[in-house]
Amino acid sequence: MTEIDRILDANAAWVAQFPGSRPVRPARHVAVVACMDSRMPLFPLLGLEVGDAHVIRNAGGVVTEDTLRSLTISQHLLGTRETVLVHHTDCGMQKTDDAGLADLVEAATGHRPPWVGRTFTDVDDDVRESLRLLRATPYLLSHEVRGTVYDVTTGALREVV
Amino acid sequence: MTEIDRILDANAAWVAQFPGSRPVRPARHVAVVACMDSRMPLFPLLGLEVGDAHVIRNAGGVVTEDTLRSLTISQHLLGTRETVLVHHTDCGMQKTDDAGLADLVEAATGHRPPWVGRTFTDVDDDVRESLRLLRATPYLLSHEVRGTVYDVTTGALREVV
Numbered sequence: 001m002t003e004i005d006r007i008l009d010a011n012a013a014w015v016a017q018f019p020g021s022r023p024v025r026p027a028r029h030v031a032v033v034a035c036m037d038s039r040m041p042l043f044p045l046l047g048l049e050v051g052d053a054h055v056i057r058n059a060g061g062v063v064t065e066d067t068l069r070s071l072t073i074s075q076h077l078l079g080t081r082e083t084v085l086v087h088h089t090d091c092g093m094q095k096t097d098d099a100g101l102a103d104l105v106e107a108a109t110g111h112r113p114p115w116v117g118r119t120f121t122d123v124d125d126d127v128r129e130s131l132r133l134l135r136a137t138p139y140l141l142s143h144e145v146r147g148t149v150y151d152v153t154t155g156a157l158r159e160v161v
Numbered sequence: 162m163t164e165i166d167r168i169l170d171a172n173a174a175w176v177a178q179f180p181g182s183r184p185v186r187p188a189r190h191v192a193v194v195a196c197m198d199s200r201m202p203l204f205p206l207l208g209l210e211v212g213d214a215h216v217i218r219n220a221g222g223v224v225t226e227d228t229l230r231s232l233t234i235s236q237h238l239l240g241t242r243e244t245v246l247v248h249h250t251d252c253g254m255q256k257t258d259d260a261g262l263a264d265l266v267e268a269a270t271g272h273r274p275p276w277v278g279r280t281f282t283d284v285d286d287d288v289r290e291s292l293r294l295l296r297a298t299p300y301l302l303s304h305e306v307r308g309t310v311y312d313v314t315t316g317a318l319r320e321v322v
Contacts (some may be wrong), residue, residue, distance in 0.1 A: 010208020047171020
């Protein structure tokens with residue numbers, strides 16, 4: 001059985017305990033921007049219930065054009081007004097650099113990716129850079145944003161100030 | 162109290178039940194690409210445990226350059242080999258079109274966004290388009306990808322074939 005079949009089977013347990021319908025607009029008017037890391041189940045980790053907050057995730061939890069597209073839709077169409085960033089310790093993005101990543105991909109497939117990897121070395125610095133990028137985006141409705149780092153060895157969230 | 166303060170407070174409950182450290186490489190070698198919608202807590206919904214799978218999310222769960230950047234890092238650096246797409250019913254992306262979204266943002270802020278919104282009308286069609294885009298990306302290591310639609314009124318996941 002492949003993992004997708006296992007996932008489709010597992011969904012039956014969720015249906016059996018399904019908490020019911022919620023509106024499309026997030027109840028707490030919050031959007032989270034987090035890394036894709038497999039060790040962060042964001043709903044229990046942040047105390048979120050079904051229907052509370054948008055969850056945007058990518059490699060690193062960095063602010064890209066797609067992050068801005070998602071946050072714009074979140075704010076303008078669906079009413080969120082606060083954004084919380086979640087980076088974390090021991091991130092895959094700290095294990096190489098942009099040139100090293102492109103070299104690795106080209107060596108394995110013969111194709112060099114047409115984008116920059118957005119790797120980083122210091123996680124606090126990248127949170128601060130993400131805060132700066134969001135605050136500098138003129139077409140967002142709200143610039144109320146704060147940044148955190150999650151410790152994957154303890155489960156604790158720390159705000160970056 | 163703002164929502165971020167509420168989130169930082171709620172994290173203490175997670176720390177108290179923290180299941181322990183896991184490796185950075187996802188145990189089940191799976192990446193999920195899903196919509197940011199607030200009604201999808203993907204870990205219980207898909208039967209995932211902490212450390213099992215990467216979770217990439219944006220407005221719509223669509224395949225953008227940033228989705229491809231994240232999946233490339235997921236596969237080349239961190240060993241995932243299957244991808245599961247999760248779109249859903251009653252999506253915000255079906256409530257406007259790309260020009261309407263840009264008009265709305267410009268009217269509210271005076272700035273027209275420099276990207277396309279990637280709204281869609283038929284969710285099954287957008288899953289199929291996402292499958293096509295992933296399969297056509299030459300620098301991914303694995304093209305093992307399947308697509309689903311989540312029903313926000315029942316909790317059930319349906320594969321799109």
